[in-house]
Amino acid sequence: MNTLPHTDAQQQYKYFAFISYSSKDMAWGRQLQHKLERYRLPARLASKRKGAPNRAYPIFRDETDLSGFKVRDALERELDDSRFLIVICSPQSAQSVWVNDEIQYFIDHGWEDRILPFIVEGTPYSADPATECFPPALRNMSEDPLGVDATAQGKRKAFLRLISALLDVKFDELLRRDTARRMR
Numbered sequence: 001m002n003t004l005p006h007t008d009a010q011q012q013y014k015y016f017a018f019i020s021y022s023s024k025d026m027a028w029g030r031q032l033q034h035k036l037e038r039y040r041l042p043a044r045l046a047s048k049r050k051g052a053p054n055r056a057y058p059i060f061r062d063e064t065d066l067s068g069f070k071v072r073d074a075l076e077r078e079l080d081d082s083r084f085l086i087v088i089c090s091p092q093s094a095q096s097v098w099v100n101d102e103i104q105y106f107i108d109h110g111w112e113d114r115i116l117p118f119i120v121e122g123t124p125y126s127a128d129p130a131t132e133c134f135p136p137a138l139r140n141m142s143e144d145p146l147g148v149d150a151t152a153q154g155k156r157k158a159f160l161r162l163i164s165a166l167l168d169v170k171f172d173e174l175l176r177r178d179t180a181r182r183m184r
Helices: 023-038 043-047 071-080 097-108 155-167 171-183
Strands: 015-020 082-089 115-119
Touching: 015 023, 015 071, 015 097, 023 082, 023 155, 043 171, 071 082, 071 097, 082 097, 097 115, 115 155, 155 171
Parallel strands: 015 082, 082 115
Antiparallel strands: none
8 A cells, every 4th residue: 555645735734644533442543643653764765755754743633632612623623734534444433423524524625545544443345334344434435445454464564554655655665674673
């Protein structure tokens, strides 16, 4: 998965990404925000990227960043200020009205290419509501979204796939460098 970021030279984003999740998946939201905000591209890869971001920072998550009394208005402001929408996908998020609305907001603004599903439980396009992990707005997109599946790939590889999409770096380069670093 290698998604190119929305590139609008005039657009300045307050957040690199907005994490959308069900309150039942809060632990995943916390962990993902923590890992994303602390990750830096390896120096050799970063040096090849003149002017491109070397980290995905800051990441919006409602528990740490939401302010205001009108929740929907506040969320829409933060969605407008976010380059990407990361959707933590699970059967719980598939049934969440808030998660679906956040996805639909990105779709309605023409930002489908900036929606990144991160599957933590369940199966996309399942006929069974107990296992379906994509909210209706994801299932109804004009093109099937490529998701990062932490259940199939494991947490580490899934995280690196997500970073590769966010920072527009080839996944195999990240994986090779990460493997070499971990072996040292």
